[in-house]
Amino acid sequence: MQRVAGLNGMIVVTVPEGFVEPFSYDEEHTVLLGDWWHKSVYEQATGLSANPFVFVTEPQSLLINGRGMFNCSLAPSGTCNASRPDCALPTLFTAVPGKTYLLRIGSLTSLSSLYFEIEGHPMMVVEADGHYVRPFAVRGLFIYSGETYSVLVKADQDPRRNYWAASHVVGRNPSQTPSGKAVVSYAFNGNNPWMPPPTAPPAGPPWNNTAIRVDQSRAIFAHPHFVEPMPARADRTLLFLNTQNRIDGHIKWTINGVSLMFPATPYLVAMKRGMKDAYEQRPPPDMYDHMSHDISAPAPTNGTVGSPVYRLALGSVVDVVLQNSNMLNNKSETHPWHLHGHDFWVLGYGEGKFNPAADAWRLLNVRDPIMKNTVPLHPDGWTAVRFRADNPGVWLFHCHVEAHVFMGGGAVPG
Numbered sequence: 001m002q003r004v005a006g007l008n009g010m011i012v013v014t015v016p017e018g019f020v021e022p023f024s025y026d027e028e029h030t031v032l033l034g035d036w037w038h039k040s041v042y043e044q045a046t047g048l049s050a051n052p053f054v055f056v057t058e059p060q061s062l063l064i065n066g067r068g069m070f071n072c073s074l075a076p077s078g079t080c081n082a083s084r085p086d087c088a089l090p091t092l093f094t095a096v097p098g099k100t101y102l103l104r105i106g107s108l109t110s111l112s113s114l115y116f117e118i119e120g121h122p123m124m125v126v127e128a129d130g131h132y133v134r135p136f137a138v139r140g141l142f143i144y145s146g147e148t149y150s151v152l153v154k155a156d157q158d159p160r161r162n163y164w165a166a167s168h169v170v171g172r173n174p175s176q177t178p179s180g181k182a183v184v185s186y187a188f189n190g191n192n193p194w195m196p197p198p199t200a201p202p203a204g205p206p207w208n209n210t211a212i213r214v215d216q217s218r219a220i221f222a223h224p225h226f227v228e229p230m231p232a233r234a235d236r237t238l239l240f241l242n243t244q245n246r247i248d249g250h251i252k253w254t255i256n257g258v259s260l261m262f263p264a265t266p267y268l269v270a271m272k273r274g275m276k277d278a279y280e281q282r283p284p285p286d287m288y289d290h291m292s293h294d295i296s297a298p299a300p301t302n303g304t305v306g307s308p309v310y311r312l313a314l315g316s317v318v319d320v321v322l323q324n325s326n327m328l329n330n331k332s333e334t335h336p337w338h339l340h341g342h343d344f345w346v347l348g349y350g351e352g353k354f355n356p357a358a359d360a361w362r363l364l365n366v367r368d369p370i371m372k373n374t375v376p377l378h379p380d381g382w383t384a385v386r387f388r389a390d391n392p393g394v395w396l397f398h399c400h401v402e403a404h405v406f407m408g409g410g411a412v413p414g
């Protein structure tokens with residue numbers, strides 16, 4: 001749930017009594033990561049629907065548990081205390097020396113893909129979107145809007161000083177967005193929790209290094225004792241081309257040429273009452289023209305705006321291959337795709353164009369895929385997921401970038 005439009009929070013579901021998790025820890029902290037603009041979402045929405053188009057551009061701040069800092073030189077005069085550019089005290093996480101902490105990390109960003117790290121404290125990733133993963137160690141965690149992870153961190157460093165925790169934008173040029181900062185302070189006699197760490201905050205990885213982000217995505221597998229059996233094959237395959245189109249002069253995101261616009265009457269109400277005019281009855285295309293479409297060129301201007309539904313047979317197994325492609329400005333960006341009402345198995349990630357006729361299927365992980373509900377679609381690549389349509393309803397499957405879903409970047413299975 002994104003903060004910029006007013007909603008923010010983390011719900012922690014505890015395990016049933018007697019259930020033993022595949023790891024142990026002493027204490028836990030929740031870490032909510034966000035991004036923040038000085039303009040309201042209403043101003044942003046006006047720009048996104050305007051001709052000429054005005055993008056939201058990069059956030060002014062990154063937030064860690066609601067607190068952020070921004071570059072005062074960019075603020076209108078009088079709105080910022082230039083002698084104290086950090087303006088607010090950062091969030092403080094307290095650690096008792098020697099203890100192991102479970103950090104429950106969620107990204108509530110509207111736009112930014114992030115890298116979160118704690119100076120001098122590597123992390124062991126143990127859970128993703130509510131599913132246990134085969135544990136793997138990282139120096140910092142790449143996390144995309146809508147995702148949640150749990151990581152274990154050991155408080156095993158010098159307890160007489162404080163440490164930076166930081167979030168950095170990746171995948172987009174952060175240009176004017178300073179890193180989000182928080183402080184980890186050891187509860188140790190004589191250590192002042194409000195003393196700034198003696199070191200410079202970590203700089204994070206280069207924002208445009210896609211390969212290391214894909215590597216992390218590929219390192220996530222189900223925990224060997226918690227592999228959810230996956231159906232061997234799908235009943236239906238959807239190949240989604242995720243791209244921009246210019247429609248009636250406006251920049252839109254489209255999926256297989258359709259830019260999603262929510263109907264005025266909610267789908268469920270319309271279906272229950274048989275209101276056939278309330279949403280588009282013609283089914284949207286299962287595929288795009290994958291043989292001839294060039295994903296490294298802007299999409300041709302043939303998109304439409306609509307509200308069609310991918311009608312799925314109850315209980316059927318559906319594969320979706322999300323295919324990235326260049327925007328109108330000829331660049332490719334990261335899109336975190338989020339499915340409502342279901343978890344999916346993450347079959348794999350690839351570079352370039354997915355070719356359903358070729359070997360691509362054999363490269364997918366059918367042995368121990370992790371289940372998630374949000375998955376990154378990396379620049380110039382594809383991501384394949386499988387889910388069972390076993391939750392009757394009308395659901396949204398969409399890019400979790402707030403501006404993109406507003407501009408039509410979603411589909412409606414139901």
Ligand SMILES: O=C1O[C@H]([C@@H](O)CO)C(O)=C1O
Nearest residue numbers: 055327328329333403404407
């Ligand atoms: O939807 C978007 O629009 C801009 C750019 O494509 C046009 O300004 C951008 O970076 C997006 O993610």
